[in-house]
Amino acid sequence: MKLITIELKKIQTYRTFWIIFGLYFGFLALGIIMAEFMVNAMVDDVNKRLPIPLPHAVLFNFPDIWQNLTFFASIRYVLIFPAIVIIILTTNEFSYKTVRQNVVNGMSRNEFIFAKLQIVLLLTLVITFILTIVMFILGLIHSDSQSLTMMFDKFSFVIGFFVQMLTFLCFAFFVGFIFRHTGLAIALFTLYVLIIEPVIYFVFRAPFMWENTIYTYLPVNSVVRVVEYPAIPALERLMDFQLQGEVTLLSCAIPILYSVVMIAIVYWSFNKKDL
């Protein structure tokens, strides 16, 4: 509890933290509103040429809402906001040299790592919790009365989202500790997540979407794939693939494995290096 109290003191009145945190939810809300609009526009467009029209996407009804909102909340353009928060909180310690002050005052290096991991976990819990509440309320508003089993049928997506957020923030934690400079860490992380991995996808892409390539196993893609597609039946027909029914253990295992390796590297290098 002591470590998390110290970390919370560092962010309590840190405006940058609250702004980026707010931006995440802002972009998320915008994304969801736009998504329904865009998917339905696409469906309308296709329907002009189809004898049997495709159904409109309904994003907010139980149990699909769990899948849909966790999907939108975990696309890489949105995930990057809380990741940047973690990078800033980590690299700040190096640029303000407060990491030195912490160690000098009697924090062990492992405690310092552990404190940052606690913030990663706490931020993940808070985001997952807020999102769950939002989904639950939206679901209630948009669904006709349903049985509890039906309502929570796709709740595994919330667990999947938790794993996504946790592992993605672990990547950010890793980048922060390794590069130490705020600007550099954010630039490299953003470049990798938004450009390098997508480029690798285009270079190695398989002829069919469901075939595995190198890209399948890249760290960021392994995170994104945990909640792979939204539950929009029209998409299934349009793009010719099977919709994801649940979050599988295997899909969670890959990003968790990456995170464990990254934490181990941070542990090893941070204990060896001078501060």
Next chain:
Amino acid sequence: METILSINQLSKRYGRIQAVNQLSLEVTKGQVFGILGPNGSGKTTTLSMVLDLVRPDNGTFEWFEETPTKENRKRIGTVIETPNFFPYLSARKNLEIVAKVKGYDYNDIDHSLEVAGLFDRRHDKFKTYSFGMKQRLAVASALLNQPEVMILDEPTNGLDPQGIAQVRELILQVAKEGITIILASHLLDEVQKICDHVAVLNKGNILYTGDVHEVLAISDSIELAAEDNQALKEAIENHPGFKSLTVTDGIVLVVFQENIPTAQINEYFHNKKITLTHLAERKRTLEQHFLELLKDNPS
């Protein structure tokens, strides 16, 4: 005497530069111990190693006669080179973090801020502080809950004369309370004014360690002049205790291997049939001694 810090054969190399070379020293309770040396002599590296910031290549150290742990660092108050705080947090919040890390409650924070003269501005953000105030906040944070030892690395670096005076006054005050102080500085005058013991460092080696007053006492120089300075020079070079001489403006400045009373020198020249027109003792400052030590040990 209780040993506070004992360093044994500590070494650190950065690439081709040997920053600290088999350095050993001991600080006992109640000392005001100065580590004196020019920039790059290994002062900060040494202190960083005993504070677990830098990993030594070789050697060991003990705090309070124990193997170093994070727990004994909590008994040390440290001011490292630059004041390191969160710029967006207030002084008070920054000190709360320090207290939490050290495992204290917040009861002593206001007192520390008062001692450092920052109480009125305790709710202002750290980034709004002047450099002098930042440095005083660093001292306040080191003073939190009466540490047993205070480590100060160049505490007056970059301060204006008023700030320097304030920080030195604070240190002397703390020393009076019996807190052991380890002060690293490149300013001789600072060490001279504050410390009672000193270790002189150059290029990672200890050149000299001992009592500051002993350093000051040894071999002062003597100013001499005579009608015939040539004869005087020849005579003095034959003196058994002679070490070196320099001539400026008709005055011969002589350094002896050890202190010789002026009466004895006068008698020496009298016996040599040389009449002195000028004979004066010149107390050497630590600075001159220091420069000489560096010259004698071109390591």
